[in-house]
Amino acid sequence: MxxxxxxxxxxxxxxxxxxxxxxxxxxxxxxxxxxxxxxxxxxxxxxxxxxxxxxxxxxxxxxxxxxxxxxxxxxxxxxxxxxxxxxxxxxxxxxxxxxxxxxxxxxxxxxxxxxxxxxxxxxxxxxxxxxxxxxxxxxxxxxxxxxxxxxxxxxxxPFPTFNISQLQQSFAKRGLSLEDLVALSGGHTLGFSHCSSFKNRIHNFNSKTGVDPSISPSFAAGLKKICPVNSAKNAGVPMDPSSTSFDNKYYKLIFQQKALFSSDKALLDMTKTKNLAANFASSKDAFTKAFIKSMIKMSSITGGQEVRKNCRVVN
CATH class of the missing domain: 1.10.520.10 (Peroxidase; domain 1)
Structure with a gap:
């Protein structure tokens, strides 16, 4: 930040x-x-x-x-x-x-x-x-x-290494609530992540352990094969097994200790965000309703001055 x-x-x-x-x-x-x-x-x-x-x-x-x-x-x-x-x-x-x-x-x-x-x-x-x-x-x-x-x-x-306090502060500065934070994080159900965004969790986590103890050992082992510690190639993995489908599996993976980012796992570190994530994990309908509300709220943060003719250059 x-x-x-x-x-x-x-x-x-x-x-x-x-x-x-x-x-x-x-x-x-x-x-x-x-x-x-x-x-x-x-x-x-x-x-x-x-x-x-x-x-x-x-x-x-x-x-x-x-x-x-x-x-x-x-x-x-x-x-x-x-x-x-x-x-x-x-x-x-x-x-x-x-x-x-x-x-x-x-x-x-x-x-x-x-x-x-x-x-x-x-x-x-x-x-x-x-x-x-x-x-x-x-x-x-x-x-x-x-x-x-x-x-x-x-x-x-917000960085993928952020903890819950850093995430809350980042969203609050944009006028976004904890509900928005958890709902918008669900966008991680789509896409691909490079190793650089989660290597902090599988290599040299701290002075006591190489792997984040909050991540599933078998999941971490699979990630380490794709992202070896000294690899110069920035490979990666899908955000979740259904990474081209918009669903609520992202939240289920968090509770299975299979979240990729520290910022994903961080949703479990505060009672309110954990309860929201649990609700979204159990109900796709609850997630989609919250996601729509938060997307409209976020996308209504404006600040421009003109209508560009070419999106790559100012008029």
């Missing part, structure tokens, strides 16, 4: 909150009525060719919202001496930017200069969940695109 002054954090939250009031599910009803179908087609076409696309777009949206609000700053390319968010250490594994490019191109052809890249990304994240067998929801629209993107700010993202 970046060391930011309390004043700056407060100003960021105030800015995000004040601009979110303009969002509306029918924002483009008259100006670009086909925007949702256009974005949906771009995501569906890409996912047909690459099953990793949905997870990538959901993660991209999360990483965008947690820096300067959901302003598509994660989509901007580095230019000159400015290193953009997408080239920051936590974001170098982000991919599928081309899907947003394709969706934006289609939208611009139908409704030039109307729909923000931030809205395209928010819609694409929702469509990614739906295509993976998850729930749908009405996405509030009307976000603006930001003009600033700094790789140095990506250290504000």
């Amino acid at each position: 970046a060391i930011m002054s309390t004043l700056l954090i407060s100003l960021l939250i105030l800015s995000f909150s004040s601009s979110s009031t303009s969002l509306s599910s029918n924002y483009y009803a008259k100006t670009c009525p086909n925007v949702e179908s256009l974005v949906r087609k771009a995501v569906r076409d890409a996912a047909t060719s690459d099953k990793k696309v949905p997870a990538a777009l959901l993660r991209m949206h999360f990483h965008d919202c947690f820096i300067r609000g959901c302003d598509a700053s994660v989509l901007l390319d580095s230019k000159g001496n400015n290193k953009a968010e997408k080239d920051g250490p936590p974001n170098v594994s982000l991919h599928a930017f081309y899907v947003i490019d394709d969706a934006k191109k289609a939208v611009e052809s139908a409704c030039p200069g109307i729909v923000s890249c931030a809205d395209v990304l928010a819609l694409a994240a929702r469509d990614s969940v739906v295509l993976s067998g998850g729930p749908s929801w009405d996405v509030p629209k009307g976000r603006k695109d930001g003009r600033t993107s700094l790789a140095s700010e990506t250290i504000q993202l």
Whole structure:
């Protein structure tokens, strides 16, 4: 987590909150009525060719919202001496930017200069969940695109090594509750993790043991085979055995001591978050309802200033 002054954090939250009031599910009803179908087609076409696309777009949206609000700053390319968010250490594994490019191109052809890249990304994240067998929801629209993107700010993202106190602080600074923390963590049901994100749990855990004692020994042994201690190759594993399907198995794995990240296991370290995780593990319906609520809340953190013509560059 970046060391930011309390004043700056407060100003960021105030800015995000004040601009979110303009969002509306029918924002483009008259100006670009086909925007949702256009974005949906771009995501569906890409996912047909690459099953990793949905997870990538959901993660991209999360990483965008947690820096300067959901302003598509994660989509901007580095230019000159400015290193953009997408080239920051936590974001170098982000991919599928081309899907947003394709969706934006289609939208611009139908409704030039109307729909923000931030809205395209928010819609694409929702469509990614739906295509993976998850729930749908009405996405509030009307976000603006930001003009600033700094790789140095990506250290504000919650790390996979975070404990529950660090996670709670990170989410609270974005106006997100413990309920949001546990529900949004369920997004880890989709996707792939590189060894670097969980090697702290299977190699040299502390001075007493090499493996985190809170991880299943057999699970850890399998991970160590894929991620040997001195390997130069950053291999990895699926987030869960059904990593292309949006379900509640992520929570079940936590209770089976088969969570990949320290931040996943950390949900069991506080009574409230543990109870929420247990509820989601036993009820997919409870999870999906909470996930929808928290996704809408997170994606309503805004902060942009313009509608970009090209998602990779400011106007």
